[in-house]
Amino acid sequence: MADFADNRLPVHGLDADAVLARLDDFAADDRDWRGGRVFSLVYNAGDDVLDLLTRASNRYSSENALNTMAFPSLGWMQHDIITITTGLLGGDRRPGGSAGVRGYLTSGGTESLLQATKTARDHGRVERGIANPNMVLATSAHAAFAKASHYFDVESRRVPVRSDGSADVDAMADAIDDDTVLVVGSAPSYPQGVIDPIPELGALALERGILCHVDACLGGFILPFLGTLGHITKEWDLSVPGVTSISADLHKYGYASKGVSIILYGDHDLARLQPFITSDWLGGLYGSPSMAGTRPGGPIAAGWAVLHHLGEDGYLRLAADAHRASSALKECILSTPGIALRGAPDATVFAFGADDAEPGIDTFALGDMLIERGGWFFDRQSPPPSLHATVHAGHAAVIDELCTDLAASAGELARTGVRAEDQSATYGTI
Numbered sequence: 001m002a003d004f005a006d007n008r009l010p011v012h013g014l015d016a017d018a019v020l021a022r023l024d025d026f027a028a029d030d031r032d033w034r035g036g037r038v039f040s041l042v043y044n045a046g047d048d049v050l051d052l053l054t055r056a057s058n059r060y061s062s063e064n065a066l067n068t069m070a071f072p073s074l075g076w077m078q079h080d081i082i083t084i085t086t087g088l089l090g091g092d093r094r095p096g097g098s099a100g101v102r103g104y105l106t107s108g109g110t111e112s113l114l115q116a117t118k119t120a121r122d123h124g125r126v127e128r129g130i131a132n133p134n135m136v137l138a139t140s141a142h143a144a145f146a147k148a149s150h151y152f153d154v155e156s157r158r159v160p161v162r163s164d165g166s167a168d169v170d171a172m173a174d175a176i177d178d179d180t181v182l183v184v185g186s187a188p189s190y191p192q193g194v195i196d197p198i199p200e201l202g203a204l205a206l207e208r209g210i211l212c213h214v215d216a217c218l219g220g221f222i223l224p225f226l227g228t229l230g231h232i233t234k235e236w237d238l239s240v241p242g243v244t245s246i247s248a249d250l251h252k253y254g255y256a257s258k259g260v261s262i263i264l265y266g267d268h269d270l271a272r273l274q275p276f277i278t279s280d281w282l283g284g285l286y287g288s289p290s291m292a293g294t295r296p297g298g299p300i301a302a303g304w305a306v307l308h309h310l311g312e313d314g315y316l317r318l319a320a321d322a323h324r325a326s327s328a329l330k331e332c333i334l335s336t337p338g339i340a341l342r343g344a345p346d347a348t349v350f351a352f353g354a355d356d357a358e359p360g361i362d363t364f365a366l367g368d369m370l371i372e373r374g375g376w377f378f379d380r381q382s383p384p385p386s387l388h389a390t391v392h393a394g395h396a397a398v399i400d401e402l403c404t405d406l407a408a409s410a411g412e413l414a415r416t417g418v419r420a421e422d423q424s425a426t427y428g429t430i
């Protein structure tokens with residue numbers, strides 16, 4: 001554990017090497033994501049991409065995208081990222097083409113979902129006179145929607161998923177009323193990696209005159225390539241009738257540095273509801289497209305750089321690697337007695353744990369043993385108690401070693417019946 005005993009501002013500053021050495025010390029207890037041990041939070045496309053991200057982000061570490069008149073390069077890069085993303089997420093295949101599609105960069109998936117919810121609230125207020133809005137979403141939709149509900153006073157109506165982990169469209173239809181401003185689908189969902197029936201959700205929204213947001217924060221930069229490779233056939237993007245907005249995180253399967261997500265609206269009048277503009281202070285006309293005021297240039301530059309460095313063939317190669325690794329891990333789970341997959345995951349994200357049909361293994365004890373055996377880190381989640389795996393291209397090299405440790409750990413726990421003392425499932429920071 002890092003020693004913060006003297007945590008006050010040093011009277012005399014330390015030299016840069018000493019400060020950097022301390023950062024290395026602090027990191028000693030962090031999980032080994034570079035070695036492919038972490039199945040959560042980090043996406044790794046290899047050392048050459050990491051080096052590019054560091055250099056691009058350093059180059060723009062001080063520039064501020066709050067004012068693109070001062071830094072037009074950041075305005076231009078954002079425009080380019082949005083145009084590329086529009087093509088990837090089906091904007092070009094909308095009836096009438098991409099002419100009406102508009103988008104913004106945000107700091108991450110959570111901020112994109114906050115914006116989608118706020119835009120829906122404002123749209124309901126302005127266009128439909130709704131004072132007490134609600135949104136209808138599956139229990140699998142990301143926790144950021146709960147945050148959005150809390151921040152913006154939009155009642156959240158969570159509807160249980162079907163046994164395969166997908167959104168139950170009929171039950172969601174029953175939850176909609178005259179005050180519903182937003183229907184949500186995930187592509188895929190975080191907890192079990194399932195792509196919701198987006199065409200049915202879009203049709204439902206269209207029929208009732210409600211907005212429909214697809215949360216493709218997780219899938220937005222891998223599903224298009226898995227589709228090209230023939231691994232995904234479901235429809236899930238902005239080309240689906242009734243879908244009015246979509247979000248995709250460049251800092252997930254886009255393999256960018258942290259701090260960059262994209263939200264696209266299918267219609268520019270809807271998109272216009274997102275930015276905040278005021279002149280009600282002494283500082284002049286102030287406009288801001290997203291939640292933050294100051295917006296760091298580094299993530300934008302790194303995001304732009306990685307898109308252009310990898311290109312379509314790079315993303316196809318990474319998607320193929322991630323798919324191969326996740327298929328191998330799923331195979332290993334399915335063939336190991338006592339453990340099972342949760343739901344019917346579509347892509348490279350899934351959850352697993354004790355097989356209900358063969359009780360015996362404690363899921364969280366399995367997670368603890370994987371950490372002990374090989375430093376393999378899986379987030380815990382619940383309900384039901386599960387270990388969560390986000391498999392990326394960087395895992396391809398280590399998946400066989402993991403499968404050996406997984407089978408051995410499950411075998412040992414089946415024999416000993418050891419249970420984890422700590423049965424809490426926390427994802428995030430409390």
Ligand SMILES: Cc1ncc(COP(=O)(O)O)c(C=O)c1O
Pocket residue numbers: 108109110111113142144186188189190215216217218249
């Ligand atoms: C489906 C989905 N939506 C939204 C988010 C939130 O993204 P962020 O952590 O970048 O805020 C995540 C994060 O894992 C996610 O998986």
